Amino acid sequence: xxxxxxxxxxxxxxxxxxxxxxxxxxxxxxxxxxxxxxxxxxxxxxxxxxxxxxxxxxxxxxxxxxxxxxxxxxxxxxxxxxxxxxxxxxxxxxxxxxxxxxxxxxxxxxxxxxxxxxxxxxxxxxxxxxxxxxxxxxxxxxxxxxxxxxxxxxxxxxxxxxxxxxxxxxxxxxxxxxxxxxxxxxxxxxxxxxxxxxxxxxxxxxxxxxxxxxxxxxxxxxxxxxxxxxxxxx
Amino acid sequence: xxxxxxxxxxxxxxxxxxxxxxxxxxxxxxxxxxxxxxxxxxxxxxxxxxxxxxxxxxxxxxxxxxxxxxxxxxxxxxxxxxxxxxxxxxxxxxxxxxxxxxxxxxxxxxxxxxxxxxxxxxxxxxxxxxxxxxxxxxxxxxxxxxxxxxxxxxxxxxxxxxxxxxxxxxxxxxxxxxxxxxxxxxxxxxxxxxxxxxxxxxxxxxxxxxxxxxxxxxxxxxxxxxxxxxxxxx
Numbered sequence: 094x095x096x097x098x099x100x101x102x103x104x105x106x107x108x109x110x111x112x113x114x115x116x117x118x119x120x121x122x123x124x125x126x127x128x129x130x131x132x133x134x135x136x137x138x139x140x141x142x143x144x145x146x147x148x149x150x151x152x153x154x155x156x157x158x159x160x161x162x163x164x165x166x167x168x169x170x171x172x173x174x175x176x177x178x179x180x181x182x183x184x185x186x187x188x189x190x191x192x193x194x195x196x197x198x199x200x201x202x203x204x205x206x207x208x209x210x211x212x213x214x215x216x217x218x219x220x221x222x223x224x225x226x227x228x229x230x231x232x233x234x235x236x237x238x239x240x241x242x243x244x245x246x247x248x249x250x251x252x253x254x255x256x257x258x259x260x261x262x263x264x265x266x267x268x269x270x271x272x273x274x275x276x277x278x279x280x281x282x283x284x285x286x287x288x289x290x291x292x293x294x295x296x297x298x299x300x301x302x303x304x305x306x307x308x309x310x311x312x313x314x315x316x317x318x319x320x321x322x323x324x325x326x327x
Numbered sequence: 328x329x330x331x332x333x334x335x336x337x338x339x340x341x342x343x344x345x346x347x348x349x350x351x352x353x354x355x356x357x358x359x360x361x362x363x364x365x366x367x368x369x370x371x372x373x374x375x376x377x378x379x380x381x382x383x384x385x386x387x388x389x390x391x392x393x394x395x396x397x398x399x400x401x402x403x404x405x406x407x408x409x410x411x412x413x414x415x416x417x418x419x420x421x422x423x424x425x426x427x428x429x430x431x432x433x434x435x436x437x438x439x440x441x442x443x444x445x446x447x448x449x450x451x452x453x454x455x456x457x458x459x460x461x462x463x464x465x466x467x468x469x470x471x472x473x474x475x476x477x478x479x480x481x482x483x484x485x486x487x488x489x490x491x492x493x494x495x496x497x498x499x500x501x502x503x504x505x506x507x508x509x510x511x512x513x514x515x516x517x518x519x520x521x522x523x524x525x526x527x528x529x530x531x532x533x534x535x536x537x538x539x540x541x542x543x544x545x546x547x548x549x550x551x552x553x554x555x556x557x558x559x560x561x
Contacts, residue, residue: 145459173460176478176560189464219561
């Protein structure tokens with residue numbers, strides 16, 4: 094379904110512009126990190142890409158073959174667990190994707206196994222730890238076999254141990270051939286998990302660069318200030 | 328004071344001895360109010376979910392109206408149903424005035440708004456949390472509503488019981504449309520009203536004690552179910 098092409102996309106609520114004329118293309122391959130300070134519009138931009146929000150101006154268009162909602166998935170900052178078991182949470186996503194009951198169960202078990210949570214399959218999802226919940230959320234998205242996975246600050250609420258687990262899992266999903274698009278305001282994470290950076294400031298796409306170039310030689314003053322602010326020792 | 332104590336003792340004897348007249352009244356009360364609750368839930372819960380999830384014209388006025396209807400005075404409902412069912416009324420041909428069926432209709436009208444309004448509130452709160460995730464997984468309005476009904480099931484139990492409590496405790500509507508006919512439409516509340524005015528305190532007190540105990544036991548059960556489930560399912 095990739096590439097995803099945004100053309101002069103704006104999004105405004107009550108006259109306040111949150112995304113301001115963003116044009117970009119997200120292509121197959123590199124892990125794309127949407128980076129920027131709080132309030133830059135990262136989450137809004139991601140929701141526009143995923144189709145949860147409609148732009149107030151401009152167009153969002155999937156240009157590849159085999160399009161459709163089921164080819165993309167999203168994981169949110171706060172995992173939303175349904176009041177049922179971890180396994181049933183994953184099966185629920187598969188059910189909405191139109192998978193038969195027998196295959197649902199099988200695929201849900203397989204994916205829980207793959208993310209190392211087979212032992213908690215029967216536990217009620219809402220009483221799992223935050224890290225486990227986020228991994229179940231990732232497993233639920235991954236089970237759908239998406240071509241693109243959007244991740245909105247997936248580790249913002251997690252402790253370092255759980256963050257490491259989630260990052261490992263993201264690597265696993267990526268190794269399976271899924272394109273990763275992720276927002277973060279954590280520079281270390283952007284470096285670890287990203288191949289290219291889309292730097293957002295005040296709703297505008299200020300800079301787009303490969304990870305290494307971005308951190309060593311940011312082209313824009315905003316990006317430079319952001320990096321300096323986050324890494325004051327540099 | 329002595330008279331009251333004697334009446335209390337007599338009431339206890341009636342309850343312990345499971346006096347036939349008393350049992351009959353209690354059973355009819357339960358039959359009428361439980362049927363009314365069942366019907367009210369069959370319509371009220373889906374209605375509550377639809378208003379919570381739906382985006383349609385006139386939604387806000389509808390919420391206000393349903394909320395306001397929670398305060399319907401039972402005698403007014405009784406009067407309305409009486410007019411509908413009386414010989415000259417539009418539904419007079421069915422000849423169900425002064426039957427338990429008429430009482431079920433009146434109580435259903437009385438508690439339907441309670442079930443709909445309270446469930447709407449609970450489901451809308453859950454919807455705030457679930458909305459993006461469900462939409463991301465491709466759930467339409469119908470699927471979302473059903474998912475939310477299931478996921479809020481423990482809170483909905485409390486609402487159903489609130490409806491039952493209201494139905495079992497009201498006297499104004501059933502006395503008008505039922506007529507308090509001995510052995511046919513006499514329920515706990517109408518019997519209490521009648522026996523008190525006749526001065527037969529033991530039966531009135533006995534029924535009062537049973538009514539209170541019943542409501543208390545049901546609410547205790549609901550509380551424990553909800554607490555236990557919340558601990559277990561989060």
